[in-house]
Amino acid sequence: MKFRGKIIDVACLNHFTRVITTISKLTKMCVLRLTPDNLFFVLSGKVANGGVSMWCELSQANFFDEYQMEGVSSEDNEICLEVTPENLSRALKTVQNAKAVKVKLTKKHCPCLTIAAELPTLSSASRVVTHDVPVDVIPRRLWHEFKEPNMPDFDVSIYLPPLKTMKNIVDRMKNLSNFLVIEANLNGEMNLKIETDLVSVTTHFKDLGNPPWGDDASQDGGASQSRDPEAMVEARVDIRRLQQFLMGQQVNPSKAMCNIVHQRVVHLILLHEDVSLQYFIPAVA
Structure with missing residues (x-):
């Protein structure tokens, strides 16, 4: 060796x-x-x-x-x-x-x-x-x-907003709750939500775009083809894990994407010309 x-x-x-x-x-x-x-x-x-x-x-x-x-x-x-x-x-x-x-x-x-x-x-x-x-x-x-993880059979795939902007929002939301809901649809819309007994806060993003996945990804499958583009898919995650992901970014990706399996997992992908990084955050009940 x-x-x-x-x-x-x-x-x-x-x-x-x-x-x-x-x-x-x-x-x-x-x-x-x-x-x-x-x-x-x-x-x-x-x-x-x-x-x-x-x-x-x-x-x-x-x-x-x-x-x-x-x-x-x-x-x-x-x-x-x-x-x-x-x-x-x-x-x-x-x-x-x-x-x-x-x-x-x-x-x-x-x-x-x-x-x-x-x-x-x-x-x-x-x-x-x-x-x-x-x-x-x-x-x-x-x-x-x-071994390389399989691409999850996602319900929605969406491009992420600028990571710095997202980090600033998540940093503020972390003071309000330990959990954050990420939701997105096939219309390029994404929301970051905090909901507690005392407060409800939502940040809306529009016109983010949805990646055109190839035949091997589920985006071409029947489930997402028949999905209402306006319908939101969501996952509730531990906010610290998302913050950790956003804090560490020094790769300056050319593309940043998020795949969501409804109430199951958030799959984040950063692509640079010579680096690809995938990060999976499980949803919490």
Whole structure:
């Protein structure tokens, strides 16, 4: 099992750091799955049991100038590691002005992702800073838990309003209740609602648009085809989980979408040209 990668381009390093920082805001621990073409950051909480789950996919060619890996075997050419994204984010933030950054799987007192950065100096001598981020190697028998989640059979899919605007609203609403209702329809309308015994507050968004999903998604299925475009579909979620998602965003997505399975789950998707992030928040009764 071997892995080593090298990032020389400063813009790629900054972007990679922003992605890791975003993930660190969403979860304390996650699985880093390495394949020859991609890196995946996975949190496989069981949504049915009330846990959030996450799937973030990066194309290695868009970040790494050099990338080599050998998996467990030729048939299973993957490596799965449990990591603390916060530790990875901290290490990367300290080497932002490096001439080159190498990331390597090493065996010290325990398995580590070793980040070695060549920093610029005034003299001809180079200065290398090294961080060892401990990881746990996940055995092959558990890999099935970290596969890409299926697209839920959603009732409504809608583009999200600007994330900063949404974050400001959710931050204010958090002071009123622990729960928030997200509702949307096929007419590009979305509402964020708080309803308690003392107060009822709703923020309305219009003309957001609905994504044109392909044949494999349920948006082309009979249920949503026959749905009244004005009819609202809703899910009540823990407001802290939504706030966590909005607080962490540093990916600057080109598209941000929300799929709702009525009273079951909210599926949030952020798309950047070289990163996709999916986040599942279960509905609460």
